Structure formats: C-alpha cells, structure tokens
Amino acid sequence: MNAPGTSTTTGVSSDEAGDESATTWSSGVPAAASAVLPVSGEDLLVGEGTPAVRHLLSIADLGRDGILEIMRLSDAFAEVAERPIPKVPALRGRTVATVFMEPSTRTRLSFETAAKRLSADVMTFTASTSAAVKGESLRDTVETIDAMGIDAMVIRHHASGAPLRVTDWVGASVINAGDGTHEHPTQALLDCYTIREALTARRDGEVPADLKGLRIAIVGDIKHSRVARSNVLAFTALGAEVVLVAPPTLMPASLEGWPVTATGDLDSTLGEIDVIYLLRIQSERLGEVLLPSLDEYHWRYGLTRARADALKRDALVMHPGPMIRGVEISPEVADMPASLVTRQVRNGVVVRMAVLFHLLGSGVI
C-alpha cells in the first residue's frame, strides 16, 4: 500500500486498481453481500445502483440513481422552504429519533428541522444527557430507543461503522449522520446539491444532469475525513473528476480502488479545478505529529487571497464547517461571493428532508 506521491499527481483510477482489491467500496452493505473478492476495479465505482430502501449508511447505498433522486426531491422541498408556512404533512405520525453519541449541534438541528418541516415527531437523544455516560452499551441504548416506537434513527457516532452495526439491532430506518472517520452521506448529498444549484444559477436556470466535466479538489485531512470519503463516492458517481490534495501524513495509507487522483501540491492544482472543497483541520493532528504546525499547514494548503486569485474565475469554494479562519481559509476568502459555505448550511435542511422522505415517505409530498 503506497502513500500517494507528494508533488506529482498519482493517478489511481479504477482500472489501475490492483486485483487484490475487493468488492464494492462500501460498508453500507451487509458483510454477506460484500463477500466476494477479488473483483474488477469497475465495482469500486458507485454503480448505477438501485436506491437503497431502508437505511442510508454510505453514499454507495444510493448509487448514482439514488443520488439524483435525492436531488430531485430536494428541488421540491426547496420550493416548500420558500412558502410562507414551510411545512408539509408528508411524515405526519412518523417519529424520527436523533441519536448523537458525539456532539454536533448543527447537524442535529439540521436533521430535526428537516423532520419537523415534514411534520414528523422528533425525539432527541444526545450523549451528554444519555445513559451512555452511565456505561450503557450502544446496543442497549438503541434498542431502548427503538422500543419506544420510532420510524427512523439518525445516528452520529465517534466510531466508524457504528450505524451499520445498529441496523442489526433496531427495526427503524437508520441514517448515518457521520460515523467516525468513515462516512457522512448527507453532507455529501447537500454538497452535490449545492454545486448543482450553483451550476443551475450559472446556466440561467437550466439544471445540469449531473456533475460531469467538473474537476473538484478536496483539500486537507483526507485520512481522517468522513466528509471526504462520502464526497469522493458522491462526486465521482455523478461524473465529476476528483483530485485529493494533502500532505502524505494526512492522506489515507492506501488509495487503492479510489476513483481519484492525488497530489501534495495545491498550487499546481489551483488553475485546473472548478471547485475547491476545504476540509477542517483538527488541532489533535499536531499531537499525532502529522503536521508541524497549523501555521505551516496554512502556508502550504490554506486558501489565501493569493491562492484564491490563482483559481479559475468562476471556481467555487466550499467547506463543510465549522470553518477555522486563518487555517484552512483566509478570512477575506471565506466571505468572497464564490464561497458557497452559507448555501451549504441552508441546503442541509432541504436535502435532509429529501433523505427522510426518500426512506420513510409514501411518495406523496
């Protein structure tokens, strides 16, 4: 397993993937379904796919068709959001529980707002108020909540794979609201929707079929980023090219099977990309000696004014938040018109309405 090169672009496209690589790039499927190995690199891409019916654990559960269906539903809910009373009865009588074992107020509020706008009842369970601090196991916690009679469980957990494990224990639909360093599928969906919206505005209202032709750079701590893992799947499923930009210490140990290219050199990438997607840098990484300092990171990878000027004129700037000005991005760049950061937050509610409706709804909005 080789780490990607630092200054040269290391192509790791699907057809170059080694033949020891295995199965689909997904953990969202039960183990039994992902049993076969090895397979051709083709399978490592998100396929046309049939939309997942019960759970959303990984972008791979949706496939291209599922993602596009969420985009269409989001359009409909965006229209609802513009109404004087931005609420529909689509999920009246349904109960959605948010189970956050790791604090994230913004994601939890986004899901809860989405559920309420669909007229669902909402239950909130957070680690600080929960039995988890009293030593109750994850299984006991989710079985207890499930026993109260819920239709969906939105779960955020600090451990990769926890939502998938939960599907073995509960009857409710499980939605992954971010698990460890694995995936954050609704973030990726709202990012796709936000890019699509920006392209639509640029084309005078003509909605693009997908993201084909776009070149998107994801910059930062790829190794520890659930957002990056979901976005690689989502962007490439919609036809975009993805380049990962990070120092070798923040790149995954292996990119085998990832349909991306990778580089350590941000500056040489700037003029070739249509979207720059910045990831948050956590100061814990300094303790792990993955970075010399945050200043050094900013010097090498921060989106400064000078780097922003080197971007294509209509390039888009994105960040999943919370943004740390002066590390990933300079303050003046964060406020530039090209920045979609506030659109991302706004679209979060709309896209999560679409996800809840897709999994729980009757088909009638």
Add this chain to the structure above:
Amino acid sequence: MARRNPVVQMGEIVVRGGTLVDETGERRGDVLVRDGRIVAVEEVIDAPRGATVLDAGGCVVAPGLVDLHAHLREPGGEIAETVESGSRAAALGGYTAVVAMPNTEPAVDSAAVARDVLALGEAALAEIAVAGAITVGRRGERLVPMAELAALGVRLFTDDGRGVQHAGLMRRALEYSSGLGVVLAQHCEDEQLAAGGHMNEGAWSSRLGIAGQPALAEEAMLARDLALVRLTGAPMHFLHLSTAGSVEMIRRAKADGLAVTAEVTPHHLALCDAAVAGFDPVYKVNPPLRTALDVAAVREGVVDGVVDAIATDHAPHAPERKEDPFDEAPAGMLGLETALSVAYSVLCTSPEERDDGAGAGWVPRGAGAPVSMQDLFGLFSWRPARIAGLDQDGRGAVGSLGGQGGPLRSGAAANLTVFDPSLEWVVDPSRQASRSRNTPYAGRRLTGKVRHTVFAGEVVVLDAASQR
C-alpha cells in the same frame, strides 16, 4: 506437584480402523490403550472384553494436538473463559495439551500465580502448561523470577498481548534466559508504529476509515529480535506471525542457522482484512487480519516448512464486549474448537472442493499441492510439543505426562486425536464449549472434524461430544 488424573478408573480402549499418522509416517492400524499408555499398535487388534471401542473408520489417528497459544483467562477473566471451559474447548478441537498464556489478572509473573494455574489444570480435559510473563505485570520494566518459574516447569515466557518494547530490556531478558532451558516468545508489535491501529493498515482500513496498524509494526520488532538472537545466541519463538515480510525474515533467519521457531494462527491462514468490511468486531484480532497476499505468503511458509507450528491464539471475550463499536471492542477470536478444521479446509482440501461459505474475507484455497496429512499434524502436534517442551524427549513440565506429540507406539502416553477429514460441518457459536462466542467462522461450512480425543488414556471426546 505430581500430576494426577481425576478419573479413577480407566478401562482399556481400542481405536479401530483408522490410518495412523505420526512423525514416522502413515499406516493402517489399531491402537490399544491401557492405564494411560499405548500398549499395542497393530494392523488389527481384537478388543479385549470390556474395552471401549472407538470407531476410527475413514479417520486419521494422530498424536494429540498441542496448542502453543491459548488465552484461558483464569485468573481474572472468568466471565470469558476458565481453565476448565477452555480445556473442554481444547479437547473438542483435538488438543491434549495447551499452553496457557500469562496475560491473566494478575499476570503469571510469580511462582504463586503459576502454581495456581497449574493447580486449576489438574482437573482439566487436557494437559495445561503455563507460560510465564517476561516482565512483571507485563509492564516491560523488570524481569520476572525466570529461574524460579522454570523450576516449576514453565518453559515459554512471553508478555503476549504486548511485545517487549524496550530493546535493551529484551536483550537482557534473552541473556538471562540462556542456560535456564527456557524459550522467550515474542508478540511482535512495535507500539509506536502500530499507533493504536485496530486493523491492518491498507486498502480496507483506508476505505472504512478505521485506524490501521502497518505490517511494519510487526516486522520491525521481529527484525530487532532476530538481531538480538544473533547477538545473544538465546533461542526465541515468534508468536502469531501474520505478514509476508515476517515469513520471509524467518525463512532467512533459519537459513542463517538462528535458533528461532515461528507459529501462525488458523485465522491468518484463512481470513483477510476484507472481513472487516461489515465493521463486525468478531473480526478484530491482534495482529490484525492482513491482506490476501499476506495470507498466501503465510500459507507458503507453512507449505515449505518455515513455519513450525499452527497455534490458535484462542482469545475469548464476553459477547457484550464484542458488541462495542469496532475501535472500542477488544481484539481476539476463539480458535480451539475450529483450528484443525479451518487449517485442513484451507491447506489440505482440493481447491474446487471448497464452498466459499458465508461472510466476507475468507480466502479460498488456491491452486498448488495440498499439505499432506503428516505435515498438517506435525504443525499441530509434534512440532509445537517440542517447542513447548512437552514432547517425550524434552524436559517436560513438572507433573507433565511427558508424552505429547510422540510417535504412536507401545509405551507412549495415550494422547490421541481421531480426525475425520470427510466430515463437513457448520460452525454454530451457541454449541461451542467455550464460555465466549466470538468465533469468526459462525455459519461457515468447514471440512474435517475431530471425532474422538483420548487424553492420558481417558476418552474425553467421543463422537464430537465432550464426555465431561
């Protein structure tokens, strides 16, 4: 402390109709057992009146299996396993001797604890040998009283569960152990390189977003220890080697004439890191499941004889602990009841015979000649018996019957395994004798099963059922 077998009356036993496999070769034959000893081995033996007849038709009759590496958890971890339950699991798996690992609570770092475990072993369904820790409390700071433990019959010393991190201390341990007739065994894991990784670092860890530990974490400590063996001349045994690089290093060390031995586990022979795709902690083990290429290299090391023994690393954990999220759950898998069947399935069957079975990560047997029955039992019986000093010619532990793994001939201790290579069975965790359920083979169809086990002249397993 004399070893006493708790079964008062042991009648005569005839093992009939099997193929005898031992270090001297393979032949048809019946075996007559009386008073804990083999008293006759002939082509056909008429059963004396009142003798128990064990049907071995279509089966292999071999010296009992010897496990170099089992965590019996007692004292301190009785919720997961006890010496008794672990020895029952061992007997069902065909074992007549088990080396109990010292990472108990407290650790086996004093004569008092070693005596306690040996005493628990007296009533067990297999011979229980005890490994001692290398350092007090397995903390890697001070040496245990090695000579005093050796006098109790402790032959293997290891801080297993952890490697000895401090190179200088490891050097002194090897030097001090010289002349005591003991062997230091290493769990090779450089903790700084492993950096708290929960699975093999590679394509799967990267996709799944689980912190990985690189193959180098194992290989770096192995390289260091091989250099220390070269320096000190003390013998060393390497536990559960799992990477292609490790196998190659042992191959070279043996070519250079170093006094080293190596074991591999059934799970590193059968499963690769793709098994983790479903995030089920039952596949979490240390060293972690490696790539399919590593699995192939470990198999190659078994085929060409570089690997000396297959050892289980039987590591029971209570079910609720294995329901924790992957990076919080403890590492370890059950092994005693499935080891021989798993190894037979992946080393000895013809490739086209294998049904892949359920679940991810199983690496089916590829092309290439199967391992012979004699070589298989060598890896499970007489070769590990020699490493643990439990063989007939070795010093043997105090109280040992002194007859593990020896050839099947008149006068030998009656420790026998009767293995039916044609029997296919599906692993059902709820039917295992272990107190724990963390087998990675649940629901999997395996080829070959232990039918009878005779321990010290007593039929402890009859038709795959424990007799006590």
